[in-house]
Amino acid sequence: MAVRQNLFRTISSIFQRHGAVTIDTPVFELSEILSGKYGEDSKLIYDLADQGGEQCSLRYDLTVPFARYLAMQGKKEAQQIKRYQIAKVYRRDQPVMTKGRLREFFQCDFDIAGNYDPMIPDAEVLKILSDTLDAVQVPFYIKLNHRKLLDGLFQVCGVEQTQIRSISSAIDKLDKLPWEQVRREMTEEKGLSEVVADRIGQYVLKRDEHILDILEKDEFLMGNEEARQGIADIKLLLEYLDLFGVKDRVRLDLSLARGLDYYTGIIYEAIQTEVEGIGSIAAGGRYDNLVGMFSGTNKRGQPKTIPCVGISVGVERLFSLLMARQDVEKIKSNATQVYVISAGDGLLKERMRLVCELWDAGIKASFMFKNKPKLEKQWNVCEKEQIPFAVIIGKDELDNKQVRIKDMRQKSNQGGGVVVERKEMIDVLKNKLT
Amino acid sequence: MAVRQNLFRTISSIFQRHGAVTIDTPVFELSEILSGKYGEDSKLIYDLADQGGEQCSLRYDLTVPFARYLAMQGKKEAQQIKRYQIAKVYRRDQPVMTKGRLREFFQCDFDIAGNYDPMIPDAEVLKILSDTLDAVQVPFYIKLNHRKLLDGLFQVCGVEQTQIRSISSAIDKLDKLPWEQVRREMTEEKGLSEVVADRIGQYVLKRDEHILDILEKDEFLMGNEEARQGIADIKLLLEYLDLFGVKDRVRLDLSLARGLDYYTGIIYEAIQTEVEGIGSIAAGGRYDNLVGMFSGTNKRGQPKTIPCVGISVGVERLFSLLMARQDVEKIKSNATQVYVISAGDGLLKERMRLVCELWDAGIKASFMFKNKPKLEKQWNVCEKEQIPFAVIIGKDELDNKQVRIKDMRQKSNQGGGVVVERKEMIDVLKNKLT
16 A cells, blocks of 8 residues: 555646545446447446446546546536546456456546647646656656557448448458458458458558558558548647657557547557566556536537546556556555664653654654553564654663664664653654654 | 545554555445344445445445455464555435534544454553544544443443443433433433333433543442453553643543443543534544454354554544634645746647656646747736746747746746746756645
C-alpha cells in the first residue's frame, strides 16, 4: 500500500498540474447504461442480485460512467471538464496474478470533455501520458492510430461497411499473433476474400519511420475522405506534440485498432519496454459519440453529445513494475518517526505522557502497549518498522527531567544516544526530523 | 471533491501520526463472511447475482472485512497491526440525503489489533477520535459505556441471559425515543416484567457527573463479576485518557448499547453538538471475538482470536457539516496556478510552447483549447476557476521576448500586469507562488 499510494500521489499530481478535478462515481451503475458498450467483453460484467428496485451492475471501466455523468449535467459549464478518477473496476474474468489481471483492480483515468478546436486537448492528453510514465521512470513508446484512417483504409481495400468492426478487432490482435493467423481469422472465420486481406496486410504490416509521408503519397488511400481526415488529424497532432516536446515518443502504427466500440478519432496505446510479457501500460483515444448515447436529443433530433478524449493508465501493471524493482522488506510501511522506549521498570504512564506530547506537536510517534515491556522488544520494533528515532526514558532521565534521543539509522557506536532536557525534546526532534 | 479530499487528508494524517498503515480489502466478500454479523440489519446487505462461482455480497462495513483479513494472516507479526481504511460500504437502505444516509458511502476506520495490556490501545483510539474531531473543528463529546457493565447491570436487574441482546438493542434507542416508549418495547413487545424494566430504568436514565462513584458504591451491582470488570476497565481507561489530555471529552452513559453483535468491551459514540439532527458522528468499541469467527481453532480447540479495538468515523456526516459551513461557489476545485492568455491573434503555438515550459517546471498551468480565443473568455476562466496568476502574451511581448504576469487576486488597478523577461518567467512565477 505504501508503494501504491506513492504511485497514486505521483499520477494525481501530474493530472492536477494540468488543471484536472476529480469526480467520484458509484461503484454500480444501472445495467442498461453498461450494456452494448464493451463488445464481446460484455459477458465479463458483474451484475447485482435482484433484491427489488433497479437492476444494477458493477462498473467495467471508468469511461462509460464518466460519459453517463457528463450526460446528466444540466449546466453547460459542467460539460467542459478535465477530470481524473482513480477507482476500482470489476471484470468477471479469469484472474492471472503474474500478468496483473484481476477481477477487481484500479484504473486511473484522465479525460478532457468539451467542444474545442481539433487536436489541442488530444495533444495535452498525450503530453500527460508521457509525463506520467516518465515520472515513474518506465521506458515506453506510444503507438498511435486513427479510427477514421483505419476505416478509410479498410474501405479502400474493399471491406464491406458491416464488416469493419469485426475486421478491425482481428487486426488489433497483431501485437500478439503472427500475420498468418490474423489473416486466417479474417478470411476463414470472417469470410473476407484473400485479395482484400492481403491489401490490408500491405498497410498494417508496414513498419517505416516515414510511414506518414508514404501514406500521403498513396493516391489510392488519399482518395478516401475518411482516410484524408485521419491523416490531417495526425499531422496536426504531431505538430502540437512537437511543441509539447513529446513527438519522438509517438509511432504511427496502422495495426493498432483498440477493441472498444466507442472510439471515433485518434487512438493510442503506451507500450513499456522494461519487462517482457507486460506490453500495453496505458491506452485511450477520442470518443465523441459516447455521451450522446445517454443524453437524449436536441430540438432538431440530434444527440446532445459532448466530444471527449482521454487516457486510462494501467496502474496495476505499473504497480507490478514498481514492486519488481524494490526490495519489499526495505519498504517502510508506516510513517512513525519516533518510538518512545522505557529503559526502566515499565514507566507506562511516563511513556504515555511523553508520546502524547509528541503527538500534540505533530510528531508521528508510537510506544509499546505493555505495562512492562522488555527493552530488547522495544528495540526490535524500531528496527522492524524502520523508525528513525527513539526517545528513551529511565529512572535517571526522569529524575533529571531529561530524555535520551537516539538516531536508530546510525549503526556506529553512539551508545545510548544523546541526553536532552525534557523541555527541549520537541525542538530537538523537530530539528532532527527536517 | 475538493472538500472531501481535504477531509480525507486531515483524517489520514492523524491516523498516520499514530503509526497506522492502510490496507485495501475487496469491495465484495463471500456472503457467508457477512452473515450473522449485523443483527437485524443483515437484510440491508447487497448480494451479487449468481453468475457461477462463489456467492458474494458487497461489504456492509469495514470492520468485518478487516477481521477476515486478520484471520487470514499466517504470520504472527501481521496480527499486530494499527490499520486505517477509508473506503466505501454498501447498504440497501432507504436513502435520506439530508441526514447523510446513502446506499453507497465512505467509512473511515482506525483499529488496533493485537494482544496488549488492558485499556492502553483503547485509550489511544479515543485520543485519535478526539484529535480527529478537533482537527475538523467539530464540537463534540464522547458517550462511553462497557458491554460487560451493561450485561452485568441487566443480569442484576433480572433480565434472562437469552434476552440480553434484545433488551440491549431496545435500550440503545433511548437517544431517539422517550423512556416510556422504550419501556413499552421491553415489556409489551419483548415480554420483560415491569419490575425488571423499571430497575433497568433507574440505572440507564441516571444522568450524573459522579455516576462512576455512585455505581461503585452500589453493592447490588458490584456483586456482579461482569459489572465489576466493566467498572475496573472504565476506571483504568479514564486514568489513561487523563494522561492523553482527553478525559474531559468523555461521559459515562449507561444507555449507550450499540446495535452490533460483535462488541465485547468498551463501547463509545462521539456526539457532535454543532448542528441538530445529526447526532452520532463516530462510533466504535472493543471486539475481541470477531477474528476468532474466521480463523478456526487452535490445538486445544479454542478459537484463534485476535483482540481488536477501533473507531469508525462517519465521514459523510462530517462532510455535511463541513459543506454547510462553506460558500460552495468559493471553493477552488482545481489546483491551477497559472492561466496562459493570448492578447493577440490566437498565438496558439506560442501559448502551447509557454504552457509546456510551465508544466515542465512543475507549475500547474492551463490554456484555452482554441485557435483564436477571445480575450474576455480567457479572463472569465481565470475568474471562474480562481486561478491566481495569468501569463499574457501579445505581439509586442513576443517581439521583445517578454511576457506579462498579472496577479488575478488583486482587484486594484494594476493594469495589464508586470512585464518580465521570458527567460525569467519561471523564476518570477515560482517566487510569487511560494
